[in-house]
Amino acid sequence: MLRSAAILFCLLVGLRALPQDSGRALRFVPLVNAAPLELDQPLLQDDGTPVTITQLRFYVSHVRFFSQDRTAFMDSSCHMVNAGDPTSLMIRSDLPRRAHVDSISFLMGIDSLTNVSGAFGGDLDPTTGMYWAWNSGYINWKLEGTCAKCNTTKNEFQFHLGGYLPPYFNAQEVGFKVKDEGVITIEVDISKFFAQAKLGEHCTVMSPGKDAVELTKLAASVFSIPHRSEE
Amino acid sequence: MRNKVIAAIAALVLFVAATDQRAVPVKFDVPAGWPEPSYDFANNPLTKEGIALGRKLFYDPILSADSIISCSSCHLSYTAFTHVDHAVSHGVGDSIGTRNSLALMNLAWSKSFMWDGAVNHLDMQALAPIDHPDEMGETTAHVVAKLQRTTTYPLLFEKVYGDPTITGERLLKALSQFELTLISANSKYDRVMQKTEAFTEQEANGNALFKSNCSACHQEPLFTTGEFANNGLPIDTVLNDFGRMLITNDPSDSLKFKIPTLRNIEFSFPYMHDGRFKSLRNVLDHYAEGVEHGPTLAPELQKGISLTKNERTDIVAFLLTLSDREFCFNPNFAYPKE
Numbered sequence: 373m374l375r376s377a378a379i380l381f382c383l384l385v386g387l388r389a390l391p392q393d394s395g396r397a398l399r400f401v402p403l404v405n406a407a408p409l410e411l412d413q414p415l416l417q418d419d420g421t422p423v424t425i426t427q428l429r430f431y432v433s434h435v436r437f438f439s440q441d442r443t444a445f446m447d448s449s450c451h452m453v454n455a456g457d458p459t460s461l462m463i464r465s466d467l468p469r470r471a472h473v474d475s476i477s478f479l480m481g482i483d484s485l486t487n488v489s490g491a492f493g494g495d496l497d498p499t500t501g502m503y504w505a506w507n508s509g510y511i512n513w514k515l516e517g518t519c520a521k522c523n524t525t526k527n528e529f530q531f532h533l534g535g536y537l538p539p540y541f542n543a544q545e546v547g548f549k550v551k552d553e554g555v556i557t558i559e560v561d562i563s564k565f566f567a568q569a570k571l572g573e574h575c576t577v578m579s580p581g582k583d584a585v586e587l588t589k590l591a592a593s594v595f596s597i598p599h600r601s602e603e
Numbered sequence: 604m605r606n607k608v609i610a611a612i613a614a615l616v617l618f619v620a621a622t623d624q625r626a627v628p629v630k631f632d633v634p635a636g637w638p639e640p641s642y643d644f645a646n647n648p649l650t651k652e653g654i655a656l657g658r659k660l661f662y663d664p665i666l667s668a669d670s671i672i673s674c675s676s677c678h679l680s681y682t683a684f685t686h687v688d689h690a691v692s693h694g695v696g697d698s699i700g701t702r703n704s705l706a707l708m709n710l711a712w713s714k715s716f717m718w719d720g721a722v723n724h725l726d727m728q729a730l731a732p733i734d735h736p737d738e739m740g741e742t743t744a745h746v747v748a749k750l751q752r753t754t755t756y757p758l759l760f761e762k763v764y765g766d767p768t769i770t771g772e773r774l775l776k777a778l779s780q781f782e783l784t785l786i787s788a789n790s791k792y793d794r795v796m797q798k799t800e801a802f803t804e805q806e807a808n809g810n811a812l813f814k815s816n817c818s819a820c821h822q823e824p825l826f827t828t829g830e831f832a833n834n835g836l837p838i839d840t841v842l843n844d845f846g847r848m849l850i851t852n853d854p855s856d857s858l859k860f861k862i863p864t865l866r867n868i869e870f871s872f873p874y875m876h877d878g879r880f881k882s883l884r885n886v887l888d889h890y891a892e893g894v895e896h897g898p899t900l901a902p903e904l905q906k907g908i909s910l911t912k913n914e915r916t917d918i919v920a921f922l923l924t925l926s927d928r929e930f931c932f933n934p935n936f937a938y939p940k941e
Contacts, residue, residue: 490646490726491775498730499744499771505734507850508723537851581852 396437396445396467396554398476402428402455403561411456416566423566425517428455429502430591431495431510432463433486433543434479439472450482452495452502455560462555469554476550480592481512481543487536509534509580512543513591515565522575529571533588535580542585544592557598564594626650626763631711634788636796637824640711642725642783647776649783652762655939657781659759660774662938665749666733668740669695674732674778677704680936683867683927684708684785690878694738701737701842703878705863706871708787708930714829718860718876719847725782726775743771750774787866787930788824795924796824802924809921812914816890819903820862826925831859832901835894839877846876857899869926883922887915 402409404416409425416423433450436443445467454460467473482496487509491498502511511534518527535542550556568590577583629649633640647653660666664673672694678684684707693699702718716722722731732738733746750756750769757767764773794800802810813821822828831847838844838858847856860876874880880889891910894900910918930936 488723490643490724490779491772493770493772497771498727498775499742499747501744503727503730505727505730505743507721508727540852 394469395465396469396471396473397465397556398432398435398463398478399555399557400432400453400461400463401557401559402461403559403563405563406561409455409560409562416563421520421571423517423519423571425455425515425562427514427516428560428562429453430480430513431482431502431543432478432480433482434477435463435465436477437465437467437471437473438475438477440474444471444473450486450492450496452500453560473550473552473556475548476556477545477547479543480546480595481534481588482510482536483543484536484541486510504532504534507579509536513588515562515591519571519575521572523572524575529575530578531569531576531587531591532578533584533591535584537580540580540582540585542580542588544588546592546595548595548597550597559596559598561594561596565590625765626652629654631783632786634786634793634824637788638712641714642711642779644783647726647779649780650763652759653777653780654784655781656759656763657777657779658936658939660778661781665753666729666739666741666746667695671695672739674729675938677732677738678707680933680938681931682706682870683787683931685871687870687872690873694732694735695740698737698740700735701844702876703873705861706867707782708785708866709825709864710785711783712825712829715861719850720831720861721850725779726772729775729778743774747771747774785930785936787927789929790866790927791924792921793824793927803920805917805920806924808914809917809919810924812910812918813921816908816910817918820901821865826865827862830862831856832862832903833858833897833899834860834890835896835900835904836875836879836889837893837895839879842877844877855899858897859899865922866925867927867930869923870931883919884915887918891915 404410404425409415409428411428412424412426414422414424416425430453431450432453435447435451437445445465447463447465451463452460453463486492486496496510498505502514503509504511511532513531513533515529515531517529519529520527522529533542548558569587574583577587627650629651631640631644631649661674664670664676666673676694677686679687686704689703691700691702705718710725713725716725716728717731722728730743733741733743747769756769760769760773760777761767763777791800795802820828820830820832833846836858845857847859848854850856868874868883872881872883874883874886880886887910890904890908894904894907896905
């Protein structure tokens with residue numbers, strides 16, 4: 373009896389101790405015009421004007437893996453993806469790699485319930501700089517940098533996009549058909565954002581509202597699955 | 604086999620020892636006849652050590668940039684946790700804010716915080732004054748770093764949370780724990796409701812007038828609905844404060860402010876979001892004679908409140924029965940002596 377209990381215990385401990393990368397994962401790859409994004413470097417050309425990105429951070433929550441239109445796995449935790457922190461780019465799940473997956477979805481941002489449920493730790497800790505002190509709520513997407521088109525102090529642009537109250541609910545659902553691979557790569561090509569964001573018209577959006585919703589829709593459109601020649 | 608049994612016993616002993624070091628749970632008592640609190644205690648269970656830590660933090664100016672301003676600078680226990688005699692509050696470097704600090708009590712029942720409801724949860728409230736350049740002028744991340752560098756706080760956080768790591772979440776939840784204990788439910792009004800005391804004739808008349816004219820917004824037993832309303836104050840053209848609309852961007856919220864509780868109202872003068880009225884009499888004069896009509900005026904005030912001078916006096920007499928001296932002078936709420 374005791375022996376079988378001990379074996380069970382060891383099994384449980386063993387299961388927990390398995391390397392984390394045994395599960396399905398999403399890997400976010402920040403890009404500019406299909407090349408790796410480098411922070412603090414003049415990179416993009418916005419109609420010939422260089423753009424430097426100093427910060428790119430966003431939340432990913434409610435990650436779901438689907439198999440034949442059925443949810444195979446749902447991850448209820450919230451993750452902060454930070455282009456400046458390589459360890460934040462991979463989101464691991466407990467879904468075994470052998471499980472079949474044909475599509476995925478996630479919420480780019482934080483849901484309403486989490487927004488009204490008080491203080492959390494880890495990636496949601498309000499000291500991470502992704503929470504508004506003056507008007508409760510998470511910043512779903514934070515993009516900062518400089519561009520000569522911005523008639524602001526030091527030519528800075530600041531997009532702190534968030535808001536959970538209707539009619540300006542801000543988080544965006546993103547989903548893709550994917551190839552059945554252990555680690556699913558999601559490209560985040562920021563040049564798509566600047567192609568339409570019209571820097572110069574607005575360089576600072578830091579409160580919930582219509583502009584924030586429009587720009588967050590644009591931000592959510594920069595995610596894509598890499599194209600492959602055989603497809 | 605025997606070794607395994609010994610190991611199991613050792614593990615059990617360690618487990619019990621670890622449990623013993625856990626913080627002591629504290630039960631949250633809901634006063635008789637009151638509704639269930641809005642605060643979800645499951646996410647932040649009260650403990651003796653947690654409340655004590657929150658209290659120490661509440662009184663510690665380490666939360667501000669110049670180490671002069673603490674929470675209690677604007678929320679003094681002896682005056683129902685507000686900044687008495689200051690129309691609007693002042694913070695670091697003598698900078699002046701734009702609003703009268705709210706009295707703190709019965710916060711477990713509050714659904715939103717601040718005059719404009721900018722803060723949606725008690726845990727998140729402290730972020731606003733810490734971050735505000737005219738209040739504490741700090742960042743919460745820096746406060747966490749400062750606390751971690753002290754010799755005392757890591758030990759106190761360990762007593763509450765089991766390890767000495769200080770995080771924003773832990774700091775905020777400890778502050779909430781102390782603030783949640785600030786319950787005022789022992790005024791003369793409460794004792795009258797419990798039938799252990801009686802109103803004077805004047806107070807009884809004031810109570811009746813209150814029920815027919817004021818209690819739609821200042822609903823018993825909390826003496827607020829927790830909603831927002833435009834109570835007809837002419838706008839201060841220097842402050843230009845449009846209240847709730849600044850948060851929702853919705854013109855129908857223009858000039859709406861949080862309906863404050865009236866408990867301990869005797870102590871929390873001056874009154875209104877900008878502290879424009881020095882006395883309760885001034886407030887009643889406003890409702891009887893000074894209400895300015897506008898598109899967002901509270902429906903309850905559309906027809907005006909007709910009150911004779913004597914009736915106003917009687918209502919003030921009733922409002923004074925909402926004073927809870929035991930609350931204001933509770934030694935558990937005062938500056939913690941080491």
